[in-house]
Amino acid sequence: MASPLRGTHHCVGLANSVADMVFRVLQNRCAAGGGNISAADLEAARAQVSTTIAGSYSFFDKNHQRCNAASASTAPDYFQQDTILGALLSLCGQKPVRSAFTAQINRFGPIWLDQFFGGLADFVRKNVSATADERLMKIYAALAIKLGWNMSLEALFKEDATLRILRECTMPFLIPNAAAALAAPVSDVVSDFIAAKRNIPKPDLSKVTEQEMKNFLTYLPPQLQLVIPRLAQPPKAATA
Numbered sequence: 001m002a003s004p005l006r007g008t009h010h011c012v013g014l015a016n017s018v019a020d021m022v023f024r025v026l027q028n029r030c031a032a033g034g035g036n037i038s039a040a041d042l043e044a045a046r047a048q049v050s051t052t053i054a055g056s057y058s059f060f061d062k063n064h065q066r067c068n069a070a071s072a073s074t075a076p077d078y079f080q081q082d083t084i085l086g087a088l089l090s091l092c093g094q095k096p097v098r099s100a101f102t103a104q105i106n107r108f109g110p111i112w113l114d115q116f117f118g119g120l121a122d123f124v125r126k127n128v129s130a131t132a133d134e135r136l137m138k139i140y141a142a143l144a145i146k147l148g149w150n151m152s153l154e155a156l157f158k159e160d161a162t163l164r165i166l167r168e169c170t171m172p173f174l175i176p177n178a179a180a181a182l183a184a185p186v187s188d189v190v191s192d193f194i195a196a197k198r199n200i201p202k203p204d205l206s207k208v209t210e211q212e213m214k215n216f217l218t219y220l221p222p223q224l225q226l227v228i229p230r231l232a233q234p235p236k237a238a239t240a
């Protein structure tokens with residue numbers, strides 16, 4: 001079973017569970033008789049509370065941030081505006097990245113993988129879609145209300161709206177000559193991102209070479225077409 005991921009969905013899940021507990025007590029009291037509140041009244045009140053919770057994402061998010069600061073949590077925090085796109089891209093490219101960057105993964109482990117996909121997301125937001133993070137966070141907020149602490153990256157990934165954004169973000173990597181045309185610029189952005197995260201100078205083994213990136217971009221399209229359904233046909237050519 002996967003370890004729980006940090007996120008506002010835990011606060012939302014707790015709020016829904018407490019509300020359910022309170023209304024179960026009230027329902028039991030009503031069923032026992034002697035009260036003036038009907039079952040229909042309780043159902044209407046519970047629906048109103050659910051609507052209030054659904055409209056209070058920012059309140060729960062602020063409390064989630066306070067809890068993280070107080071507990072010094074080190075669990076993965078993928079459901080933030082600066083991490084959510086990279087986390088979802090990692091679900092699209094695990095096999096290609098492990099084939100292309102064996103040395104880095106063997107030496108630096110899962111942390112490096114998060115940094116790599118964070119860098120890939122940085123390239124996407126700078127060159128493909130500047131609004132992807134914001135739109136993904138809106139999908140996450142709505143799904144967090146629905147799933148509570150059962151929220152997962154996989155559940156978010158399966159949403160049609162998420163898949164549409166990921167198709168948009170990955171389309172440049174599907175053009176026929178993408179590996180040759182994009183290897184250098186993508187490598188530069190990803191290396192700079194990794195260097196900033198690891199606070200390291202150039203050159204360093206943890207960063208990526210143009211040839212390694214070319215290999216990754218060569219392996220990536222078949223995986224994208226496999227994991228993102230109904231992928232539209234890409235443009236005919238890329239520009240260097």
